[in-house]
Amino acid sequence: MCRWRAPRRGSSWRKKRTNAIPYFQLYPTWNSPAAIAEPKLDEMTRRGFSPEYVYRETKRSVASAADKTKLYSGIGFNIPGQPRTTDPENVYKAVHRAFDAGAAGVVISREYEEMRLANLKAVGRAVRELAATRT
Numbered sequence: 001m002c003r004w005r006a007p008r009r010g011s012s013w014r015k016k017r018t019n020a021i022p023y024f025q026l027y028p029t030w031n032s033p034a035a036i037a038e039p040k041l042d043e044m045t046r047r048g049f050s051p052e053y054v055y056r057e058t059k060r061s062v063a064s065a066a067d068k069t070k071l072y073s074g075i076g077f078n079i080p081g082q083p084r085t086t087d088p089e090n091v092y093k094a095v096h097r098a099f100d101a102g103a104a105g106v107v108i109s110r111e112y113e114e115m116r117l118a119n120l121k122a123v124g125r126a127v128r129e130l131a132a133t134r135t
Contacts, residue, residue: 077115092126
């Protein structure tokens with residue numbers, strides 16, 4: 001994270017960097033053992049994020065919104081170009097973990113025609129179970 005100063009009159013429009021703070025200091029959970037277990041960028045296409053990542057990031061986002069707005073977690077799966085297949089059980093768990101963290105709902109991301117039926121069924125199963133327990 002950096003702050004950028006507006007250039008003074010007559011100076012160039014180059015960006016002037018001040019007070020750079022590393023990401024892991026701004027967000028302590030980024031350096032936690034659970035976060036370290038998440039895939040690195042070069043492993044992302046093989047592993048993807050875990051349901052616990054969905055929980056941590058949703059919880060952090062809900063807390064930062066401070067009840068000023070509803071938060072809907074985006075859960076993406078079956079993204080083209082990924083050599084791995086998404087496990088329906090992980091999709092099911094991710095939906096549950098989003099609601100456990102306080103999400104008002106979920107947005108199932110990317111294109112409907114790209115999604116596999118087993119994963120869509122996992123989302124439906126999780127939402128039906130959650131609706132039955134909350135009424």
